[in-house]
Amino acid sequence: xxxxxxxxxxxxxxxxxxxxxxxxxxxxxxxxxxxxxxxxxxxxxxxxxxxxxxxxxxxxxxxxxxxxxxxxxxxxxxxxxxxxxxxxxxxxxxxxxxxxxxxxxxxxxxxxxxxxxxxxxxxxxxxxxxxxxxxxxxxxxxxxxxxxxxxxxxxxxxxxxxxxxxxxxxxxxxxxxxxxxxxxxxxxxxxxxxxxxxxxxxxxxxxxxxxxxxxxxxxxxxxxxxxxxxxxxxxxxxxxxxxxxxxxxxxxxxxxxxxxxxxxxxxxxxxxxxxxxxxxxxxxxxxxxxxxxxxxxxxxxxxxxxxxxxxxxxxxxxxxxxxxxxxxxxxxxxxxxxxxxxxxxxxxxxxxxxxxxxxxxxxxxxxxxxxxxxxxxxxxxxxxxxxxxxxxxxxxxxxxxxxxxxxxxxxxxxxxxxxxxxxxxxxxxxxxxxxxxxxxxxxxxxxxxxxxxxxxxxxxxxxxxxxxxxxxxxxxx
Numbered sequence: 447x448x449x450x451x452x453x454x455x456x457x458x459x460x461x462x463x464x465x466x467x468x469x470x471x472x473x474x475x476x477x478x479x480x481x482x483x484x485x486x487x488x489x490x491x492x493x494x495x496x497x498x499x500x501x502x503x504x505x506x507x508x509x510x511x512x513x514x515x516x517x518x519x520x521x522x523x524x525x526x527x528x529x530x531x532x533x534x535x536x537x538x539x540x541x542x543x544x545x546x547x548x549x550x551x552x553x554x555x556x557x558x559x560x561x562x563x564x565x566x567x568x569x570x571x572x573x574x575x576x577x578x579x580x581x582x583x584x585x586x587x588x589x590x591x592x593x594x595x596x597x598x599x600x601x602x603x604x605x606x607x608x609x610x611x612x613x614x615x616x617x618x619x620x621x622x623x624x625x626x627x628x629x630x631x632x633x634x635x636x637x638x639x640x641x642x643x644x645x646x647x648x649x650x651x652x653x654x655x656x657x658x659x660x661x662x663x664x665x666x667x668x669x670x671x672x673x674x675x676x677x678x679x680x681x682x683x684x685x686x687x688x689x690x691x692x693x694x695x696x697x698x699x700x701x702x703x704x705x706x707x708x709x710x711x712x713x714x715x716x717x718x719x720x721x722x723x724x725x726x727x728x729x730x731x732x733x734x735x736x737x738x739x740x741x742x743x744x745x746x747x748x749x750x751x752x753x754x755x756x757x758x759x760x761x762x763x764x765x766x767x768x769x770x771x772x773x774x775x776x777x778x779x780x781x782x783x784x785x786x787x788x789x790x791x792x793x794x795x796x797x798x799x800x801x802x803x804x805x806x807x808x809x810x811x812x813x814x815x816x817x818x819x820x821x822x823x824x825x826x827x828x829x830x831x832x833x834x835x836x837x838x839x840x841x842x843x844x845x846x847x848x849x850x851x852x853x854x855x856x857x858x859x860x861x862x863x864x865x866x867x868x869x870x871x872x873x874x875x876x877x878x879x880x881x882x883x884x885x886x887x888x889x890x891x892x893x894x895x896x897x898x899x900x901x902x903x904x905x906x907x908x909x910x911x912x913x914x915x916x917x918x919x920x921x922x923x
Contacts, residue, residue: 456478456479457478457561458476458477458478458479458480458481458484458559458560458561459476459477459478459560459561459564459568459571460474460475460476460477460484460555460556460561460562460563461474461475461552461562461563461567461921461922462474462475462549462921462922463538463568463922463923464543464548466545466548466549467543468544468545469543470542470543471541471542471543472540472541472542472543472544472547472548472551473539473540473541474538474539474541474548474551474552474555475536475537475922476536476537476538476555476560477532477535477537477563477568478560479534479535480535480559480560481524481534481535481537482499482535482537484537484555484560485499485522485524485537485539486498486499487558488509488510488511488551488554489505489507489509489510489520489522490508490509490516491506491507492506492507492508493505493506493507499522499523499524501524501526502523502524502525504521504522504523504540505521505522505523506519506520506521507519507520509522509539509541509551509554510554511550511557512554512557512558517541517550517551517554518542518547518550518551519541520539520540520541520551521539521540522539522540523538524536524537525537525538528575531568531577532568532572532575532577533571533572533575533576533577534571534575539551563921563922564916564917564921565916565917565921566587566915566916566917566918566919566920566923567916568922568923569583569586569587569916569919569923570583570912570916573904573912578607579607579610579903579905580610580904580907580912580915581604581607581609581610581857581861581902581904582604582605582606582607583904583915583916584858584860584861584915585601585602585604585605585609586923587918587919587920588600588604588671589602589605590920590923593671593673594717594720594721594722596670596720596721596849596850597671597722597850599850599854600667600670600671600854600855600856601671603854604855608853608855609660609855609857609861610903612656612660612855613899613902614903616653616657616899617896619649619652620650620653620892622649623649623650624892624896626646627646627885627889627892631885631886631889643879646879646888647876647879647880650872650875650876650879651876653872653895654876657868657872658869660856660862661857661865661866661869663854663856664856664858664859664861664862665845666845666856667854668845669722669841669842669845670721670850671856671858673715673722673723673724674721674722674723674724674754674755674841675723675724675726675749675752675753675754675755676718676724676725676726676753676754676756676757676837676841677726677728677746677752677755677756677757678690678725678726678727678728678759679746679749679757679758679773680730680758680759680770680785681730681760681761681767681769681770683730683761684730684760684761685759685787685824685825686730686759687712687727688787688824688825689757689785689787689824690712690725690727691824692824692830693716693725693833693834694714694725712726712727713726718835718838718841719835720849721842726749726753728745728746728750729745729746730746747773750776751776753777753781754781754841754844754845755781755782755841755844756777756782756783757783757785757833757837758770758773758774758782758784758785758817759785759787760785760786760787761787761788762786762787762788762789762791762821763788763792765786766784770784774816774817779816779817780844781844783817783819783820783833783836783837783840784817784818784819784820785819785820785821785822785833786820786821786822787821787822787824788823788824788825789822789828789829790823790825790826790828818840820832820833820836857902860915861902864898864899864902865898867898868895868898871894871895871898872895874891875888875891875892875895878891
């Protein structure tokens with residue numbers, strides 16, 4: 447695999463590979479040509495028969511500092527390259543997980559000649575040593591950051607190399623077209639036509655449609671990888687803060703009978719039946735002479751415009767008014783779920799077992815055109831399960847699919863941008879073929895599209911892009 451990168455120094459690096467905090471186990475990882483030497487210097491086995499590390503076997507004993515003073519009882523392992531994560535010799539000390547302990551073990555390794563690893567440097571070395579392509583390297587960070595199981599499935603498919611294989615197959619098909627194109631240009635006098643315009647167009651369209659499919663997967667997967675923004679909006683005293691507290695199962699927002707209690711916005715992370723959500727409570731929609739409240743209302747409208755879903759909370763006794771209608775007109779009815787709150791305060795609330803399963807507002811309040819609606823009682827905690835399920839279904843329907851299945855492949859933002867550029871290049875190429883542009887000129891567009899696909903897998907990725915990718919990783923990974 448060829449990479450556009452500067453050769454690294456090949457020195458030995460060390461870092462704490464587990465989160466720095468109190469825990470049962472902390473791991474210090476060492477990688478490089480001196481990993482074995484450092485491990486032998488710092489480790490004293492508890493076994494009298496120990497002579498040297500058996501590869502990939504955990505050994506129990508004591509880790510010492512650079513002067514030989516005991517630090518902690520550990521399990522130590524040595525793994526010779528190239529069949530390791532980084533492709534180099536790797537050693538690890540599994541010690542007790544106190545910050546002082548793991549820091550002392552790391553300092554001992556550094557005192558013996560290792561260098562402190564940069565962010566993401568272990569994974570970067572794995573990439574540079576050909577242990578994985580760039581899509582797999584990025585999947586390592588995505589796996590760690592995955593907020594829910596759906597995100598884990600998406601990251602695992604890429605970590606297994608599925609996206610890289612698909613991109614490589616599409617690029618190979620374009621390379622075959624380029625080869626035929628070169629023959630057609632170099633030997634125009636041949637009687638046999640090696641690449642007809644229709645064959646050329648068919649190959650280009652096949653790759654372009656495959657790229658479009660991957661781009662649709664990016665849009666569908668975003669909610670599982672990054673989470674969705676759900677905004678609670680509505681007039682003052684509609685019960686937005688009460689609903690937020692009820693959904694969280696704890697008191698987060700201040701609730702009073704005084705209108706305009708919430709002036710700023712509050713944000714919390716939670717899950718809607720496995721879907722990661724950023725839930726935001728906002729200031730009530732109303733005209734006010736208070737400058738602070740005016741700013742809160744402006745922020746509320748801005749957040750609603752950015753939201754993947756707006757839970758428009760309305761007092762069920764009053765129904766939606768002009769403020770709600772204006773908000774729906776601004777953000778679009780397809781992104782709004784009308785929540786009729788305080789349903790328990792109606793004169794004769796019809797709430798039976800059937801309603802719990804089919805929690806719809808019916809004719810209770812005048813509907814907003816195009817908006818689905820549910821009814822709840824935030825005070826009593828009723829209707830919350832139905833609200834969560836309705837919100838989840840609404841979001842997933844808009845984003846084009848359900849929870850990711852095993853093997854589903856979805857590019858991240860960087861990869862999707864490169865895919866989009868390649869798809870646009872092939873779209874322009876299709877138009878050029880139809881216009882009869884000479885083959886030698888068409889070859890430039892093919893070459894550009896191939897280069898964009900190679901950049902995704904890291905075969906022709908410049909150093910600045912690589913450094914940007916790996917600098918976002920945590921230290922020790």
